[in-house]
Structure formats: C-alpha cells, structure tokens
Amino acid sequence: MAKGEILAGYLAPHPPHLVYGENPPQNEPKSEGGWEPLRWAYEHARESLDRLEPDVLLVHSPHWITQLGHHFLGVDKLSGKSVDPIFPNLFRYTFALDVDVELAEACCEKARARGLVAKMMRNPKFRVDYGTITTLHMIRPQWDIPVVGISANNSPYYLTTEEGLEEMDLLGKATREAIEETGRRAVLLASNTLSHFHFQEEPPLPEDMSREHPFSHEGYRWDMRIIELLRQGRTDEVFDILPQFIEEAFAEVKSGAFTWMFAAMGYPKLPGKLHGYGTVIGTGNAVMEWNLAEAGMARAEAAA
C-alpha cells in the first residue's frame, strides 16, 4: 500500500447561514440569498478540492461536543434531517453521508497510542451535528467523498487554553500517522470561525445584508492580523499569538480544529490562499486553503 498523504487543509467555517443563502434542495428554508462573498469563497474552494480528488475528507467540528475524550464517527452510513438548534429557521437539512470507518478507527487508535482518550461512535441512529454537515456541504455539496467526523473534546475549555491546544496538537499528529498508514489521500477541514463575538438578536429578514457587519472593530482587526500572517506563511507567529487571539477575540479556534489541522499538516510555513472573508451575525469567517500537494509538501516528511 502506498503511503498516505495530506493533500490540503482548509479553514472551513460552518455558519448555517451560508447553506441557507445558497438554497440547496436539501435545505427546507428558502432565502433571497445573502453572505455572497463567503459563498463565492467556498465556490473557489470547491473547485480546488475537485482538482485534488481526495479519497476522504476529515472534519473536526466544534458542535459535536464530547466531555470524555475525542470521538470519531464509526458507522458506515449516517443519514437524517439536521435541524440547527440555534438557527432552526435557517437550517433544516436532509443529509446522507458515508464514513471512512477504517481510517476513523486508525485515527482513534493512533490517538490512544499518544495518550489521548479516544472513542468510536457506533450508534447508527446518532444525529450528526450541524457544524459537520454545514462544512461538508459548503466544501463538497455532492456528498460523494467519504468522511471522517471528529468531535470537539473542548479540552481547552476544561484545561487552560495552552494545555487544551497541546491535546489538539497530539490529535493532529495522530491523524497524520493514521492517514499515512492507511494509504489515504486526505483533505482536512477545520470547521472554525475566527473572531466569535456575535449579535444576540436576528434581523426580521436574516439575509438582510444591510444589517451584517463585524461585531467589533477589535475583532475585525484581530481577524485581519491572523489572516495576514497566514497569507504570508508565518505559521510560527500565528501559533505564538493564538492564545491571545482566542482570549481577546473570543475566537472559535479555541475549540481546537485549527490546531488539529496544522499539527496534522506539520505546521507548514506555506502561505495560505485566502478564498474570502466575511461576517455572519458579526462573527469573522475566512475560507482559506493550504494546498500541500500543489506545493510539493503533501508527504509528511516534506511538511515537517
């Protein structure tokens, strides 16, 4: 078996508003559009992903919150209707997905080997969280690539931010080992928003873009600082200031997906490609890509 590789990683946030704005047939509520710059950013990311032809998409979502360890979807097929408990008026989505259980099991085993608590979710009636579904729809609406779904243990919330992110670093490295050993050509999806302060009331017409703007100047400034560093490939500096960013901008990357993805990729000093930035109820969202295959860094030893 050929050694597996990570083809690319995407920062792929999950506001359900983007699905709502797009009006896909799977989603019951219909809109007049909205959040176009972010949706167009995802269109670019979709084209890029299409060219990569990966075997599997791995997504880490902050909305499957697990208290005891890091969990992996472990059922071949999962389907159902996902209603967002926060925005049920926007997101009522009928989905069906295939899980790469073999890779999920390998990730789980590798995580355990690194001392993490890790579990396989085997209940076929399990309700997949809307963060996972939104990110997967936005990056690949055809649903024709198997996935590995990973929960957010939210260890940074139980421990200190730094301790929690250290766990995510281990989880990322375990994920990379599993991908390599199973021979998969994989794409990683970090389902995270950047600055996460948001408005607490919804406009009468949710897609009224005259009401959409950054929640605060400080949050926007933080987002631009992080994005600019990422665009320049200054990865070390990003991770140096990540705890401060999390603290001051209430950044959702605290839940770990961003660190997991970069750890798996070997923290490449590769300029990230910004497909677009936009706010959703005031939160900052960037769709970004690190195309390791294109940069000749898909092999772990090259990226490390």
Add this chain to the structure above:
Amino acid sequence: MTLAAAFLVPGSPLPYLRKDNPPWLGLAAGYEKAARALAAARPDVVLLYSTQWMAVLDQLWQERPRLQGLHVDENWYEFGELPFDLSIDTELAQACIENANALGLHSKGVDYDAFPIDTGTIVASKSLDPEGTRRFVLAANNLYHDFETTRRIATIAGEAASTQGKRFAAVGVGGLSGTIFREEIDIADDRIASDEDDRWNRRMLSLLEKGETQEVDRQCAEYVQAAKVDMGFKHLAWIQGATGGRYYGARIHAYGPTYGAGAAVVEFKV
C-alpha cells in the same frame, strides 16, 4: 399563584439509562420519588428549563404541540437511546413569549419537525412523567443570560401560568459540581470528582433543604465558581423565578455522581 410543585433534577442520561449501576441507583430512585410527588401534585402544566437546551439568539420556547422522536446522546451513545413523546402547552408558551417580549426579553417560539430535543429535557420529562400524561412548557438556556435574567424569565412563565388559571410545577434540569472525569473509569466506581466539590454540593443542598434562601443567594456565586457548577446554576434561578421564591425548604431525594459531576434530585416544599 397556583404553584403545585417544584423540582431540581439532573439532566445526565447516565442514571436514566443505567439504573442498575450501583453509584447511580440512588439518583434513579430519587427520580422515582419525585415522579410520585409530581403525580400527587396534579399540575396542569410543567414549566421545564434544561441547561442542555442551549440558545444564543433570543429566549427560545418550544411551540410545537407534540414532540416525538428518538435521541442519541452526543456523549453517552453507548448506553442506549432516548425515545420521547412530549405534549406542549402552546397557549401558555405563546403567553410566555408575548409577556417576555413586552418586558424587553427578546423571545420567540420554535415549531419545527425534527428539532433536536436535548438530553436533559428528555431525561427529566420521562423520569418525572413516565406515563407521558403531563403537558409541558419548555424554555431554552440562552448562554448569554445570567442568573438574574433567567430568574426574570421564569417569573414571567410562572405568572403567565397563573394568569391562565393553571396549576403548575416548575422543573429546573441541570447538574451540581461540573467536573467530570477526563479519563475512562469503571462506572461501578463512579464518585464525585473531588472532595471539595463534594463538600460544596452538600453545603448547598443543606441550605436548600433548610430553606435558607438568603444564605443560598449569598453563597451561590462562590459555589458556582468553586465547583464549576453546571451553567452557573441557572436551573436554580428558574426555580426561584417560577416559584416567586415561595418555598420553605426541600427534600433531597438523592445526591450522587454522574461520571464525577454532582447531581441531585430535589423536591422543594411549596
């Protein structure tokens, strides 16, 4: 006010799904006592607030007349599934929404097929009303609402029930100390995660039992911080608001661990 009963109960599915596990026997038995007390109180409606129904925009209220389905808990899926069948008092829910909005507490109803009903709501409703004969008003836990705001919302709910001439029970669903074990344990050895958490839980339960409401208020913030109490103990705010503070003590039907976290079944004397 036609207050019939009030309970503070846990939302963890563990004692519900594994009643046979020795450390959870007490909580399961406590729930049975509370169910009998609720049946004896004969409320027309149960006002239920679960810390696990989380909202971030507005105060949400369930408005779908009947909720049926099957839920699998996000954490404890290996212990079984949670079927549910709940009837909602939509007339009262609508009044809660209107009254809360009139007072500047932005509220709205949810009425959607397949809306995800949270584990705490299912565990509490099924445990307290195993025959499924009661009607409920379900209120969400807005993460940005503090203790006092939650108390105000509960007051609105209690007053709305009284205005409609309904005998009501108030139920706050949530845990006590919030630290769970971060490593897998043998569930037969479950216990409160630390002695300090245990002391704090017992101290607060003792104050509730004796009806020392002022002392509860005085120590609540410190308890929340010291024991990382589930969602800032806002489920107690729900009880305080819905009852108008009119209870003179409590019966502690059960106290025990749920994977390290504290949990209790408390029936208030109203």
